[in-house]
Amino acid sequence: MSPTYDSSTVPAISVSELTHSFKGHQAxxxxxxxxxxxxxxxxxxxxxxxxxxxxxxxxxxxKPNWGEVSVFGHSVRADPISVREKIGFMPxxxxxxxxxxxxxxLDFFAAAYGLNLGQRDKVIDDVLTLTDMDGRRxxxxxxxxxxxxxxxxxxxxLVHDPDLLLLDEPASGLDPRARIExxxxxxxxxxxxKTIFISSHILTELAELCDSVTIIDRGQIKFxxxxxxxxxxxxxxxxxxLRLGQxxxxxxxxLQSVDGVVTAEQPEYGSPGEFDLELEAGxxxxxxxxxxxxxxxxxxxxxxxxxxxxxxxxxxxxxGVRT
Amino acid sequence: xxxxxxxxxxxxxxxxxxxxxxxxxxxxxxxxxLLAILAAWADSLGGIAPGLNFFDWICRLxxxxxxxxxxxxxxxxxxxxxxxxxxxxxxLAGVSPLAIIxxxxxxxxxxxxxxxxxxxxxxxxxxxxxxxxWQQIISSYLALAAWMCLVANVALFCSVRCxxxxxxxxxxxxxxxxxxxxGPVLRxxxxxxxxADVIQACRGLYEEQQLMxxxxxxxxxxxxxxxxxxxxxxxxxxVTAGGGMFLLSLLLFNRYSDPTEMNPHGKxxxxxxxxxxxxxxxxxxWKDYLFxxxxxxxxxxxxxxxxGVVLAFAWFHNLQSPGDARxxxxxxxxxxxxxxxxxxxxxxxxxxxxxxxMEARQSSIAALRMLPYQTPVVLLQKVGACALALLPxxxxxFLLFMYRSDVFxxxxxxxxxxxLWLFFTLLSTHLTVLLSLYTKWAALPIAVVVSTVxxxxxxxxxxxxxxxxxxxxxxxxxxxxxxxxxxxxxxxMWLFVLLPxxxxxxxxxNRLSRDS
Numbered sequence: 001m002s003p004t005y006d007s008s009t010v011p012a013i014s015v016s017e018l019t020h021s022f023k024g025h026q027a028x029x030x031x032x033x034x035x036x037x038x039x040x041x042x043x044x045x046x047x048x049x050x051x052x053x054x055x056x057x058x059x060x061x062x063k064p065n066w067g068e069v070s071v072f073g074h075s076v077r078a079d080p081i082s083v084r085e086k087i088g089f090m091p092x093x094x095x096x097x098x099x100x101x102x103x104x105x106l107d108f109f110a111a112a113y114g115l116n117l118g119q120r121d122k123v124i125d126d127v128l129t130l131t132d133m134d135g136r137r138x139x140x141x142x143x144x145x146x147x148x149x150x151x152x153x154x155x156x157x158l159v160h161d162p163d164l165l166l167l168d169e170p171a172s173g174l175d176p177r178a179r180i181e182x183x184x185x186x187x188x189x190x191x192x193x194k195t196i197f198i199s200s201h202i203l204t205e206l207a208e209l210c211d212s213v214t215i216i217d218r219g220q221i222k223f224x225x226x227x228x229x230x231x232x233x234x235x236x237x238x239x240x241x242l243r244l245g246q247x248x249x250x251x252x253x254x255l256q257s258v259d260g261v262v263t264a265e266q267p268e269y270g271s272p273g274e275f276d277l278e279l280e281a282g283x284x285x286x287x288x289x290x291x292x293x294x295x296x297x298x299x300x301x302x303x304x305x306x307x308x309x310x311x312x313x314x315x316x317x318x319x320g321v322r323t
Numbered sequence: 324x325x326x327x328x329x330x331x332x333x334x335x336x337x338x339x340x341x342x343x344x345x346x347x348x349x350x351x352x353x354x355x356x357l358l359a360i361l362a363a364w365a366d367s368l369g370g371i372a373p374g375l376n377f378f379d380w381i382c383r384l385x386x387x388x389x390x391x392x393x394x395x396x397x398x399x400x401x402x403x404x405x406x407x408x409x410x411x412x413x414x415l416a417g418v419s420p421l422a423i424i425x426x427x428x429x430x431x432x433x434x435x436x437x438x439x440x441x442x443x444x445x446x447x448x449x450x451x452x453x454x455x456x457w458q459q460i461i462s463s464y465l466a467l468a469a470w471m472c473l474v475a476n477v478a479l480f481c482s483v484r485c486x487x488x489x490x491x492x493x494x495x496x497x498x499x500x501x502x503x504x505x506g507p508v509l510r511x512x513x514x515x516x517x518x519a520d521v522i523q524a525c526r527g528l529y530e531e532q533q534l535m536x537x538x539x540x541x542x543x544x545x546x547x548x549x550x551x552x553x554x555x556x557x558x559x560x561x562v563t564a565g566g567g568m569f570l571l572s573l574l575l576f577n578r579y580s581d582p583t584e585m586n587p588h589g590k591x592x593x594x595x596x597x598x599x600x601x602x603x604x605x606x607x608x609w610k611d612y613l614f615x616x617x618x619x620x621x622x623x624x625x626x627x628x629x630x631g632v633v634l635a636f637a638w639f640h641n642l643q644s645p646g647d648a649r650x651x652x653x654x655x656x657x658x659x660x661x662x663x664x665x666x667x668x669x670x671x672x673x674x675x676x677x678x679x680x681m682e683a684r685q686s687s688i689a690a691l692r693m694l695p696y697q698t699p700v701v702l703l704q705k706v707g708a709c710a711l712a713l714l715p716x717x718x719x720x721f722l723l724f725m726y727r728s729d730v731f732x733x734x735x736x737x738x739x740x741x742x743l744w745l746f747f748t749l750l751s752t753h754l755t756v757l758l759s760l761y762t763k764w765a766a767l768p769i770a771v772v773v774s775t776v777x778x779x780x781x782x783x784x785x786x787x788x789x790x791x792x793x794x795x796x797x798x799x800x801x802x803x804x805x806x807x808x809x810x811x812x813x814x815x816m817w818l819f820v821l822l823p824x825x826x827x828x829x830x831x832x833n834r835l836s837r838d839s
Contacts, residue, residue, distance in 0.1 A: 113695065120601075
């Protein structure tokens, strides 16, 4: 459940007309979007769309040619040190001191953020517990698996208790188990009130996880807003999935004859009892369900089909590699 | 196998030929040669044998360049693959040790020999300036090429034997220093009242070292001590020893090519047996002191080494003057002081070449930039860590100075020497740090060469300014005038020479943080 905001709420991230080019190559063109506090915001785009450039501008590493970026009201251009204190940035590749132990690594970053000895002890215990790395605190980082290193990297960005986490492809290279565990940690962090801005290619997991999403393609924003608004967009003719217990041979004809059903068809790779229905626009689905029950065929399930994030992504972005 | 080896070797040479930067370096080198010729021509207006002086200077610069390349450019041939973890991939792909060595090391040797070759037409102009013959030039270049062959293959051996570039560079530096120090040390020992067998052995070793030494050979060629022969004992000894090191590297390659860190699943947890304690208030100083400079263990080892050097000089003194109550004579005290100073300079240069380079290699610049510090604060903390690691050497220098400060203060040329040393060290360390952010291996040799070339120009002015300050102060009865001159020099040097380099280091660091 995402929190509600009034107009006076300061966005966690506010990007306005961000424009940047590298040696004549337009990486970002008038990019504008906002991320509200305590939300999990997905940032999606094809390779070379400008995701990492945007992330670097937000986390103060890159000074854009034009436009304004602020984090909790602090301009990244005018006040980068305050911004850095509020954010934790995890880049897409590991940058770890492999000769340190997990504890030394976290102790180093905690000290760098000015925490005293007592605070460091407590915060390191907390982040190790959160990332389930408590038992490996004295292990050398070079001896950890990639998934564990990813957890240590996440623990590192949490040591100074930032309000905003910027994660660039955090699940890349992880096995399915490590990926699921990472998503659980992100859910826990959101429940703790953190704002999480996550750039990822794994769209199915983003759709489950995120409250809002921004889609970028070729340096331009294609969509930015709540996830529901994206997935329900262009849904004038609602689609439903129907599963029947013992479908007769002429089931398709029977279903098409029901009042309010525009088309009925069996999906190409579905089981024999599965059907896709397209209803008339504005038609009450409850009434259609009543009519279907009236056919006398056992109904196992009847649910609305939402557009998948994959589909929305493909609809909004352009085919081919950016040149 | 031959076809794979040939393909990799060809590819390596072709990529060097097609790359832009090696040609720029060669062009820069030839431009420098032209400048040197111009300087020699100007010198010829008032001096004798300017061609010989010019060529002598070029040869010495080449010896320095080749030796420094040994501890930086050649030494990373195999270790850079180990550092990046790609050596195992090459082995898995069925690439033989010979192919790897040929493509990684021998191609570098050939590329470097090209630098010698490109000088040849320009140096022939020295003949027209007078004082040197074409036979001397050819013999000198053959001696330099043989020396390069030896250095490159000794560095290759270090690269094969060691696990990381840092360790290989340290190993190669130690071997080179031992080679150069062996001559004077053996000569001194041979003059002492020791058993005849020991003296005989020392003399034999000394003669062998002299036969292998490129410096001795160049002296012989350029001072006309011997009849010029193209292929001398030095040439054959250097080439044979280089070939031997190549074969040894090849034989030991499989034994030492195991990847340093192969733990993709984290099945075997690595736990360190000792703790390094909690992070300090200056976290980057803590990190670099412990994990870059080696911490207390390396400090202790360095202290033992420096004390050992001083004790060795004291031992010589005791053998020379058994009844003397003093530990060191004036001459040996100065020698010990300059030896420790030289070792300290090498140590500084090695730290300078790696302190930022390792961050770039580990892709950790962005993580450091994200800390709530300005970039200069981050860099200053890193300098602080290196300064801490240099303490043993500095402390020994200080103690040597305090032991008999009159020996040093009585030396009139000391202020100029100190200013020149400071200028050379600061300039070369700054340049090394800057270049390490641009290039993979060549930072140290390029920086040393640039500093060597610029020291007579800018450093000479600095030393001159110190003298002028001292004399002006003496005329006006100011006792601390010399030190005032030194301070003026330092401010001048920092403002006009070092500050621009420091600003560019900060810029480059920031640029790398967003590119990483």
